[in-house]
Amino acid sequence: MFEHMFDYVIPMTVTTVASIAARLGISRTTVSNAFSRPDQLSSHLRQEILCAAQALGYPGPDPLAQSLRRGNSSYVALLFGEELATSLLTSAAQRLLASVAAASEQHWGGLLLASAAACRPRRAAGPTGRASQPTAGGLIAYSVPEQATGGFVRSPGKRVLIGGPPPTNPEIAWVQFDLALGAHALGRHLVELGHRSVHMVRTPVFSASFGWPEPAEAMGEHIFDGFSQGLGAALSHTYDLCAVPTRKQCVELLGTAENATAIACDNDATALALHAIAKQLGIKIPEQLSIVGVGDVPAARLAGLTTISEPCASAGHTALALLAEGGRCVLPAEVMMRDSTGPAHSR
Amino acid sequence: MFEHMFDYVIPMTVTTVASIAARLGISRTTVSNAFSRPDQLSSHLRQEILCAAQALGYPGPDPLAQSLRRGNSSYVALLFGEELATSLLTSAAQRLLASVAAASEQHWGGLLLASAAACRPRRAAGPTGRASQPTAGGLIAYSVPEQATGGFVRSPGKRVLIGGPPPTNPEIAWVQFDLALGAHALGRHLVELGHRSVHMVRTPVFSASFGWPEPAEAMGEHIFDGFSQGLGAALSHTYDLCAVPTRKQCVELLGTAENATAIACDNDATALALHAIAKQLGIKIPEQLSIVGVGDVPAARLAGLTTISEPCASAGHTALALLAEGGRCVLPAEVMMRDSTGPAHSR
DNA sequence: TTGTAAGCGTTATCAC
DNA sequence: GTGATAACGCTTACAA
Secondary structure: OOOOOOHHHOOOOOOOHHHHHHHHOOOHHHHHHHHHOHHHOOHHHHHHHHHHHHHOOOOOOOHHHHHHHHOOOOEEEEEEOOOHHHHOOOHHHHHHHHHHHHHHHHHOOEEEEEEOOOOOOHHHOOOOOOOOOOOOOEEEEEOOOHHHHOOOOOOHHHEEEEOOOOOOOOOOEEEEEEHHHHHHHHHHHHHHOOOOOEEEEEOOOOOOOOOOOOOHHHHHHHHHHHHHHHHHHHEEEEEEOOOOOOHHHHHHHHHHOOOOOEEEEOOHHHHHHHHHHHHHOOOOOOOOOEEEEEOOOHHHHHHOOEEEEOOHHHHHHHHHHHHHHOOEEEEEOEEEOOOOOOOOOOO | OOOOOOHHHOOOOOOOHHHHHHHHOOOHHHHHHHHHOHHHOOHHHHHHHHHHHHHOOOOOOOHHHHHHHHOOOOEEEEEEOOOHHHHOOOHHHHHHHHHHHHHHHHHOOEEEEEEOOOOOOHHHOOOOOOOOOOOOOEEEEEOOOHHHHOOOOOOHHHEEEEOOOOOOOOOOEEEEEEHHHHHHHHHHHHHHOOOOOEEEEEOOOOOOOOOOOOOHHHHHHHHHHHHHHHHHHHEEEEEEOOOOOOHHHHHHHHHHOOOOOEEEEOOHHHHHHHHHHHHHOOOOOOOOOEEEEEOOOHHHHHHOOEEEEOOHHHHHHHHHHHHHHOOEEEEEOEEEOOOOOOOOOOO
């Protein structure tokens, strides 16, 4: 009964172009023009309108209605494959977010965060269920399969995929990461640190932290090639190990690698395992042994593992550029220098 | 001339409720109901509609149009005072973002990031200028003055302010941080570490990293009170220092504090300065001297300074709850234990 | 259970 | 330089 008691606080009429027009006795078009197309208007009348708008507390054209009418939103969406809560744990995702945020601030009206995982397909939305997929003017999808990116934007040309396999649809832009180049750089770095006997651990089926089902072996190969080219003659031995080695395997490997000054793994999980076991065995890292991995998983940062990371900081800017121009490009991975590498010494 | 060459790729008619209705020879209402109000429909017909929608590649109701019509958006906006590029550097902002993201994923359709700084007032938007303020269903504003939060949401009841002074408008929800409680905890912690002679540095006008113009002294007082209660008899001396002390001042202070085992500052800037100079003087931290600050500025993390941080991880959940229920609550600050504190020893 | 009609707030088109 | 009209895609009383 008394639910409208406080209505006086809220203006009964929401201020809109129509109300301003009515107030001034002119047409809605003219008011709209005053905001969106100043050149269509005598500047005198424009001032008058702007003035009246301010007086009426009009906050400006509603972005929602604008988007609906114009068919484009001023938001750019950043889409992750996993739940946001999970994705934002990754240093890669954090850096990507920061760079997208920074770069988008110039030309976009807002940054929309969403995850493909949390967005059930729109059609399943019930009456009380939360709304489904967001709509944006542009979409940047990180580690999301091409198929899952539909529906967020109106045109495929407004999509750019980061990482993963190249999109089938040629209209979709693509930023690729070249981890092999990073591996090459990391290999060279080890050589420059004086390492002359580096052992490499290869994981036959290796999909690491990149949730891509397909080019796992291929990617592993590329990384291996990158490392071996970077290391040159310093690469003295190669092991094959499963991605989640047992303690025993690690101990054996470390024994075999006794006269190696560094161990390079093609993934972080293995590198972290060796790192942990080596410490347990009393091997000082990096004084006696340097260890590097690939992927920059969250644990790598915590453990201080030197590793190769997807170049997310540059990816943000690049993606935004590609959103405008379209096209594809490949970015070299970056080396994350941390505490598990140092000058070569013998054990 | 040939700009429409590839039109065959894009369906000439965008799929919409109307097109589905036309296809099936029924009314738009029924189609809409099939998606938004399943109970208004025979499940048989509903299936038929959903089926046809899928066949036509209909991605579901356009959130934009839905929002416009229903007058509420399914996005929740997280608003920062500074540019996103700047804000996201802060550990506090990162933690807040993560917690809001996690908590919002359950009930909201997307998370909109924006900064009050980057949003010029709507009315200034030119014809080609990017759209102005985003519109959301709910707004969480962190370190943003109450006045700058208008226009993002349609109703004041859909706003919650985090930090800063209490909002004037009683409809706006508020999450307050109690740094004094954190100071108390940190003081106790020092005592528990065995410190019996703790010196305190007070900064008369102290607004630290909280861009609030007003209760600077008051806040400083509260923090001091918190510390002194937590420290009890261990608090043996208090200095007054400006927020950005000179090197000379630091050296003098460290000399005077020679028989203190710990120094507590009411802000990070001072603590960091003392921390740096102490190291230069060869004082081992934390072995010989523990130093703590307040605020958890980015540099504090890098320097490994133990400090008090705004409890952003819990703030996200709390804010989201308050968005629904309204109201106000106060959260105790958290102690960020880092490397600048350790057991008490004498110098 | 289904259809009709009237919007939500804005802007593009085309007359005047 | 200005104004009427018709959308944009959807929802929701209310009537059938």
